[in-house]
Amino acid sequence: MELYNLPHSPYAARVRMLIYERDLAVDLCDPPGGMGSEEYRSLTVMGKVPVLKHGDRYLSESTAIMEYLEALYPDGKLTPEDAWQRSQQSAMIRYVDLYFAQALFPLFQQMKASPRDQQVVDAALVNLSAELKRLQAWYELPELAPSSSLSLADCVVMPVLFYVVSLSPFFGENEPLLATPVLAERWAWAQEQAASKRVLGEMAAGLKAMMSPAN
Ligand SMILES: N[C@@H](CCC(=O)N[C@@H](CS)C(=O)NCC(=O)O)C(=O)O
Known part of the structure; x- marks a missing residue:
């Protein structure tokens, strides 16, 4: 494969x-x-x-x-066996794709825009902080509470948090996870897990290459 x-x-x-x-x-x-x-x-x-x-x-x-x-490969799968828990996790992943990711798009666009539209940036930052609170609320559901190992939800969430943390400083927001301590804690935890650490490092290198003047 x-x-x-x-x-x-x-x-x-x-x-x-x-x-x-x-x-x-x-x-x-x-x-x-x-x-x-x-x-x-x-x-x-x-x-x-x-x-x-x-x-x-x-x-x-x-x-x-x-x-x-x-x-x-069902042996050792990350997908919960319990139908309810599995479906809550699917719902969270759909939330990330259908709603949370949308909140990041205007910031991607404004990264490239010259000049930037400050009204768009301000509205996008307000919207993003509201979505971060909603994302945190998913992790606060009992079925999705952060566990001691990576979940499928973590696999989906950490790459989008990578962009939240990487893009926000370009718009004057240096600590975008300050108001969402559950997310901040999971994000910090993910930096220490082999699989997520590796992927986040690859993303950082990929973003750096993409933003280099040659590209
Ligand atoms: N819903 C798709 C989204 C995939 C997607 O948008 N990939 C982007 C990279 S982040 C892409 O390939 N963009 C190139 C293009 O749209 O031509 C998925 O979950 O796989």
Whole structure:
């Protein structure tokens, strides 16, 4: 199996975190032909990363890939056995994709904008701090309370927190997790776990490369 991925992508990062945490036999590769190439588009409907190649089949969408890997290798899976707990976790992951990630997009856009639109930035920061509180509220549910090992929710959340922590200082917000101590604690904890530490380091290197003047 191969995972087509890029270091900075939070969607690819969550799958890599699962792969590292579970020590799954999946090779990590760049998208064949490169992003946007005819070759890559011919393999995947969406043309995005990540994509899992299994034999001659290709699966896109990070959450579907995580579910597939968890189903394929059930021994030691991170997915809870309990149906209710599993569904709460799915709901949290859907929250991250449908709502939380949306709160980050205006900041990504304003990073590239010249000049920046301060009104957009201010509104985005207010919205982001509201979403951080909602994200924390998910971790406060009994079914999703932070545990002593990485959960699937952590695999999804830590890469987006990486962007919260990395982008906020560019907009004058140096401690974006100050008002959300549960998130701040889990974030600090994730820096010490082998799988998340490795992925967050790869993301930092990927972001640095992406932001270098050559790119
Ligand atoms: N919903 C998708 C999102 C994947 C996604 O947006 N990937 C970005 C990188 S972070 C991408 O490939 N962008 C390139 C493009 O859209 O052409 C997933 O969960 O896998």
